[in-house]
Amino acid sequence: MFMRxxxxxxxxxxxxxxxxAGGVSATDPDPTFPQQAALPVMAQPAVxxxxxxxxxxxxxxxxxxxxxxxxxxxxxxxxxxGWQGRYEHLQPxxxxxxxFADMARIAAGSHWKTFTEEQKASVVEAFSxxxxxx
Numbered sequence: 001m002f003m004r005x006x007x008x009x010x011x012x013x014x015x016x017x018x019x020x021a022g023g024v025s026a027t028d029p030d031p032t033f034p035q036q037a038a039l040p041v042m043a044q045p046a047v048x049x050x051x052x053x054x055x056x057x058x059x060x061x062x063x064x065x066x067x068x069x070x071x072x073x074x075x076x077x078x079x080x081x082g083w084q085g086r087y088e089h090l091q092p093x094x095x096x097x098x099x100f101a102d103m104a105r106i107a108a109g110s111h112w113k114t115f116t117e118e119q120k121a122s123v124v125e126a127f128s129x130x131x132x133x134x
Contacts, residue, residue, distance in 0.1 A: 067097045091132045100128040
């Protein structure tokens with residue numbers, strides 16, 4: 001489940017807003033600043049409390065440690081794994097570390113309410129695949 005700490009949720013919502021709102025004026029001396037400033041916030045893993053029968057509750061430090069270990073392993077074997085292998089190795093740990101469903105909902109903003117359940121599922125799936133792939 002997505003971390004419920006209000007400060008963290010606010011920072012994520014703010015970061016997503018910076019990335020998606022396009023609220024930078026044409027006269028802004030550095031129009032990329034909001035996006036650059038938001039990236040470290042978006043890169044922080046959420047705390048996994050419990051995601052059903054297959055995932056046990058994890059402490060934040062363990063979530064980060066597992067993600068770090070897997071990322072280092074995949075980077076060291078990147079050439080031999082290839083694109084698909086890297087995706088397959090990163091997908092489970094990234095899915096445990098991040099709530100892609102909540103992130104997709106926040107990124108969609110007010111449009112989320114207009115989506116059918118099928119459309120919501122498609123958006124979450126596409127957001128998850130893109131997040132893991134990049």
